[in-house]
Amino acid sequence: MFKKMIAFTLIFLLMFSIIGCNKEEKKVVIASKPMTEQYVIAEMLKLLIEENTDIKVELKLGIGGGTSNIQPAMEKGEIDIYPEYTGTGWMFVLKQELINNSEELYKSVKKAYEEQYGIKWTGLYGFNDTFGLAIKKELADKLNIKTYSDLALKSDNLTLGAEYDFYEREDGYPGLSEIYGFKFDNKKELDIGLKYQAISTDQVDVINVFSTDGRLKEKGLVVLQDDKNFFPSYFAATLVREETLKEYPQLEEILEMMTGLISNEEMIEMNYLVEIEKKDPKQVAREFLEKKGLK
Incomplete structure (x- = not known):
């Protein structure tokens, strides 16, 4: 009888172990x-x-x-x-x-x-977390700028801020300018970490961004529409x-x-x-x- 109880216990433990393994899988x-x-x-x-x-x-x-x-x-x-x-x-x-x-x-x-x-x-x-151009909402509303094409028409009176390689890469400013015809009055080279500070203190009017960056809300910025689909x-x-x-x-x-x-x-x-x-x-x-x- 005792041996049967031991055998039953071992079978029970084995079944429990198998069930436990299946759950873990x-x-x-x-x-x-x-x-x-x-x-x-x-x-x-x-x-x-x-x-x-x-x-x-x-x-x-x-x-x-x-x-x-x-x-x-x-x-x-x-x-x-x-x-x-x-x-x-x-x-x-x-x-x-x-x-x-x-x-x-x-x-x-x-x-x-x-x-x-x-x-x-x-x-x-x-x-869509792509590259973008952002501008203060009040300035965008004042100048009626919603798209990159709108921005291009007003760019000769605005300052752009971006990191060095954005001005050098063909998929950055050179390509954008060719497609949209930007003619910014001034272009400033800024470290990535300084762009939001620069636009919040009006040192620049437009910056390049990632389009879902949380700091866009903090600084009251809007991302303009890339109406000719330049960025991927x-x-x-x-x-x-x-x-x-x-x-x-x-x-x-x-x-x-x-x-x-x-x-x-x-x-x-x-x-x-x-x-x-x-x-x-x-x-x-x-x-x-x-x-x-x-x-």
Whole structure:
């Protein structure tokens, strides 16, 4: 009898161990680049997955080198999911020439990733974190400047501030001037960290920026419309390994909850809350999802 009890106990422990292992296997790894908006988005993805499935999420935030190190890890299966940008995927990873049409770019990069890497691009979040030109809102309203073309017409009375290489790169000021015909009265070379200070103290009227930078709100700036699509589009979306989707097919519907969810203005606001007001990215992510009715 005693031997039977021991045997039963061992079988029970073995079954419990197997069940425990199976539970532990339900896990995905989400990575992010070392960027504020990526921290927030990764936290959103974690919340959506863990609150709608029994899959646990391991976060690997702020990976140094960004795409350079995350893409190889995705290919090896070390990372399952991460946010990426269309322009980065097409030109940096795939080494292809710029496609100016944002819809065509998205379709092309999506198709190429599936064919070459077995990685799926989900729907775009909605915001475009590209390069841009920004101006104080009150000056833009006063001069009725909304687009780069509008700016070009008034540029001979304005001062532009940008870092040195922006004036040298063909995909910077030289190319912009050729397309739009800018004739700024003055052009100042500024370190990246000094541009916002310079425009807030009226040392310059226009600066080059990233279009979802949280400091845009802090300084009361607006990003003008690139009406001739000079800069590449960098619309963001979730990338997920197709092998991961085969293992957890329920993930696809959950990841698509992010499609069309975040505007440029909303991303600027969230970056501002983290960078300027020092809020926790997880808190910002949770509050945003609650506002959108996804929590």
